[in-house]
Amino acid sequence: MADNLDRRALLAAGIGFAAATTTIGISPAFAQGDEDVxxxxxxxxxxxxxxxxxxxxxxxxxxxxxxxxxxxxxxxxxxxxxxxxxxxxxxxxxxxxxxxxxxxxxxxxxxxxxxxxxxxxxxxxxxxxxxxTLVPGGPAEPDDILKAAIDESFGRFDVMVNQIVEQSGSLFGSGWIWLVRTPENKLSIVKTRNGNTPIAEGGSPVLNLDLWEHAYYLDYQNRRKDHVRALLEKSINWRVVSSRFQDA
Structure with a gap:
């Protein structure tokens, strides 16, 4: 009898919690602890x-x-x-x-x-x-100056894209992924949590992509990497990125 009562109490508590979450209107798209609701x-x-x-x-x-x-x-x-x-x-x-x-x-x-x-x-x-750095129908690839830096740092443009995509999927919670110019004039991929930025530490970012759910969830749901790949292949203004690289 005690076991049945405990089970009923747990079920009742579960129903109460479900009702409470419905009442306060938590949006499924943004009901994450790290999202800035x-x-x-x-x-x-x-x-x-x-x-x-x-x-x-x-x-x-x-x-x-x-x-x-x-x-x-x-x-x-x-x-x-x-x-x-x-x-x-x-x-x-x-x-x-x-x-x-x-x-x-x-x-x-x-x-x-x-x-x-x-x-x-x-x-x-x-x-x-x-x-x-976003542009409708942006150039598909960087100019020669930026491309040379990408080739030296990653081997090829598509290799860099794949690495950014994969690393974007490994960031736990919310934040940003960056392409940063190093003191050796190469490029490095950096991830930061929440609102942090390499600029705070004196870094020289040339590209950043938003990995907070509000940036992609309505369009891609949990497919963050698909969103990042689509941006890199279709909507980045590589002229701006190249200009930042040369000015850094």
């Missing part, structure tokens, strides 16, 4: 401050079907805008108000008590760099 809850009203979200530079429909308009609107107008709004609130009355976004990232990274500022500044900056 708080950005969706933030007001769409722009918070005035020293940091202004740049214009996107292309229509939200421009990257379809690699990235759908629905994802672009959510990503740019809600998530990215949310980081700017939160950052402007956090820096009010602090020395960070007078800094550039890059300076805020580097300075706040060193302060344990300023991690909220670092997280939002990092995400604001990471997305700016990300949008700049």
């Amino acid at each position: 708080h950005a969706l809850d933030q007001s769409t009203e722009v918070v005035k401050g020293p940091f202004v979200q740049p214009e996107l530079g292309f229509e939200t429909t421009a990257l379809d079907p690699v990235i759908s308009s629905q994802t672009m609107v959510l990503h740019y107008e809600k998530h990215h805008a949310g980081y700017y709004n939160k950052l402007n609130k956090l820096v009010q009355g602090t020395p960070y108000e007078a800094m550039s976004l890059v300076e805020v990232v580097r300075q706040s990274k060193q302060q344990d008590l300023h991690q909220d500022i670092f997280n939002n500044a990092g995400q604001a900056l990471n997305h700016v760099q990300y949008w700049e």
